[in-house]
Amino acid sequence: MTRMITPTQDKRGIVDEIVDFLYAEITSLRLLPGTRISEPDIAERFGVSRQPVRDAFRRLEAMELILVRPKKATEVRKFSALAIEKSRFLRAAVEAAALREAAKKCGKADGFQLDACIAMQHRALAQNDHAGFGVLDYEFHQQICQIGGVPYAFDVIRAEKAKVDRLCVLGLAKERRMPELIADHEAIAAAIKANDPEAAASAGMLHLSRLDETIAAIRINNAAYFEDDRS
Amino acid sequence: MTRMITPTQDKRGIVDEIVDFLYAEITSLRLLPGTRISEPDIAERFGVSRQPVRDAFRRLEAMELILVRPKKATEVRKFSALAIEKSRFLRAAVEAAALREAAKKCGKADGFQLDACIAMQHRALAQNDHAGFGVLDYEFHQQICQIGGVPYAFDVIRAEKAKVDRLCVLGLAKERRMPELIADHEAIAAAIKANDPEAAASAGMLHLSRLDETIAAIRINNAAYFEDDRS
DNA sequence: GGGTCAATTCTTGTATCCAAGTTTGTATCC
DNA sequence: GGATACAAACTTGGATACAAGAATTGACCC
CATH class of the missing domain: 1.20.120.530 (GntR ligand-binding domain-like)
Structure with a gap:
């Protein structure tokens, strides 16, 4: 499984790691639709601050894999x-x-x-x-x-x-x-x-x-x- | 010209405003390909901090309208x-x-x-x-x-x-x-x-x-x- | 026991600060 | 005059602190 997410990126950073991880979790259904995921939680797991996690969330949102609403818990997108x-x-x-x-x-x-x-x-x-x-x-x-x-x-x-x-x-x-x-x-x-x-x-x-x-x-x-x- | 960018968003926020603005600037060619745009600059123009501008940049990057590389100036994408x-x-x-x-x-x-x-x-x-x-x-x-x-x-x-x-x-x-x-x-x-x-x-x-x-x-x-x- | 309301906790949004690297401008040397 | 090296300014990346809203939980009243 080569790079699946960012085809036109030259340097892999922390956000890429987080994106790949969550991507795999979501597409493999280890994270079920509707599951709530929070920025601080993921940040702690990776030992980084919320900032890279935010960026990763934005990328996953663009892929329509997660649903992030203002002031509400981000969750894995349900099927529509x-x-x-x-x-x-x-x-x-x-x-x-x-x-x-x-x-x-x-x-x-x-x-x-x-x-x-x-x-x-x-x-x-x-x-x-x-x-x-x-x-x-x-x-x-x-x-x-x-x-x-x-x-x-x-x-x-x-x-x-x-x-x-x-x-x-x-x-x-x-x-x-x-x-x-x-x-x-x-x-x-x-x-x-x-x-x-x-x-x-x-x-x-x-x-x-x-x-x-x-x-x-x-x-x-x-x-x-x-x-x-x-x- | 209704909402062109975020079809599935219910509440328009500052980042939407910034995205729409830059989107219009870029697609209308008022911002030419190769033009450098910096986060602090846009932030000051909108009277906000860099954070919302960052988010807006990420969205425009996903649309392939700008090119943002680590530690290098972000620029309007050239045609490829x-x-x-x-x-x-x-x-x-x-x-x-x-x-x-x-x-x-x-x-x-x-x-x-x-x-x-x-x-x-x-x-x-x-x-x-x-x-x-x-x-x-x-x-x-x-x-x-x-x-x-x-x-x-x-x-x-x-x-x-x-x-x-x-x-x-x-x-x-x-x-x-x-x-x-x-x-x-x-x-x-x-x-x-x-x-x-x-x-x-x-x-x-x-x-x-x-x-x-x-x-x-x-x-x-x-x-x-x-x-x-x-x- | 059930319902309602308030407070606490958890969520993301925003601002600010620091770090690391790139670029650019300038001064100096040849 | 040209090239090189050094330094300062500008860029984004990441961390931290604070703010605002939503949800849950608890207590209290009926």
């Missing part, structure tokens, strides 16, 4: 139906565009790279290695962006994934989903290697739609972690 | 070819998706709304009202997102526009471009009203491509405002 919808739209738009580009530009070496990644995904499945599969999943989507010549697209995908991924930790029966996801990846890779942009895009959209069912199921079972969006 | 490319890709992806949705869902009332907006754009052209046209241009794209049922898409478009729009201020002969842009809008509206998603998307892509020529021209004439990206 609107935010999920927005995130899904954004990912769909960006991923479709990246897939189309990748399908247009995919050469022989690129195809091999995709195949290699999928082969490793099969290995992870055989070993029931969920964490490893998660990393390979990221890698697969990143490869697509790079093949398409739009590496920055992955920044968006990763950022949006971060907002929703922690939700999926609540989901059960991951092993059930892995074969399905690998099959999706194979269909996507096939379309890209066939230089068929539309097929690649629609395969990607199908892949994304798997999330919808998962999220819908999670939502009814974990209403406490969702904002009560009375609209 | 990579950032422009990323922004363009993001806008294209999101706008294409929004246009497709709008074309799918456009009803009669929606069509009238688009026509009304375009009619006002003609008025602005006749009166040579550039500022008014700019507002209407924003409004047109926002209407598309709302018709498509993806209002949040406009948040992305607006945010990305902010990073590039100031560049276009450097461009000359705006009046030359206005008729062209209005014609584009008419083509887009026609495709949407005809419920033709692909035509709408490609018309939108053509519309976006107008920017490329403008930016390329600006770049060679204003190299000083661009990062020297030796890559």
Whole structure:
């Protein structure tokens, strides 16, 4: 896991450390939505003053991972139906565009790279290695962006994934989903290697739609972690 | 010009004021790229301490409008070819998706709304009202997102526009471009009203491509405002 | 026992001070 | 005159102190 948060920073400081720590805590769901976190508390844990913690909070707020209101306790953001919808739209738009580009530009070496990644995904499945599969999943989507010549697209995908991924930790029966996801990846890779942009895009959209069912199921079972969006 | 920066904030504070002020200064190009801005200076101007200014700087940094490095003077971000490319890709992806949705869902009332907006754009052209046209241009794209049922898409478009729009201020002969842009809008509206998603998307892509020529021209004439990206 | 009100405690917002590093200006030497 | 070195001023980063508001807890009254 390389630097996930600050892609364009040259010197890592204390605030980066704090951001990375809280980022991991939140996205791994060790800090549940609604959990209150206070600046002095974190500051004491890191042995620093409140100032760097404040800066870190501001960064996490920009990532929409925490909710900070004046004079009120800062808390880990709950899931919001609107935010999920927005995130899904954004990912769909960006991923479709990246897939189309990748399908247009995919050469022989690129195809091999995709195949290699999928082969490793099969290995992870055989070993029931969920964490490893998660990393390979990221890698697969990143490869697509790079093949398409739009590496920055992955920044968006990763950022949006971060907002929703922690939700999926609540989901059960991951092993059930892995074969399905690998099959999706194979269909996507096939379309890209066939230089068929539309097929690649629609395969990607199908892949994304798997999330919808998962999220819908999670939502009814974990209403406490969702904002009560009375609209 | 309503609240442009903080869409999900309930109470406007001092930092919001400072952010809005600097945001306007930077995007309007009254503060040129490379201009150094210091915390104490801004703090004195607003009659507050450095702390709120610090927070404001962090927010503007997250918007990629300023560049703050440790122990070095903070400056207005220069244009970067990579950032422009990323922004363009993001806008294209999101706008294409929004246009497709709008074309799918456009009803009669929606069509009238688009026509009304375009009619006002003609008025602005006749009166040579550039500022008014700019507002209407924003409004047109926002209407598309709302018709498509993806209002949040406009948040992305607006945010990305902010990073590039100031560049276009450097461009000359705006009046030359206005008729062209209005014609584009008419083509887009026609495709949407005809419920033709692909035509709408490609018309939108053509519309976006107008920017490329403008930016390329600006770049060679204003190299000083661009990062020297030796890559 | 339940409800209401007040005080205490906890939260973030702001101001000020000190530290560390960069830049810039100046004086001096060649 | 040009280059170099030193020093002063200016920059942000971090720590600490104080202020204002929100929430919780407790006591007191009904």
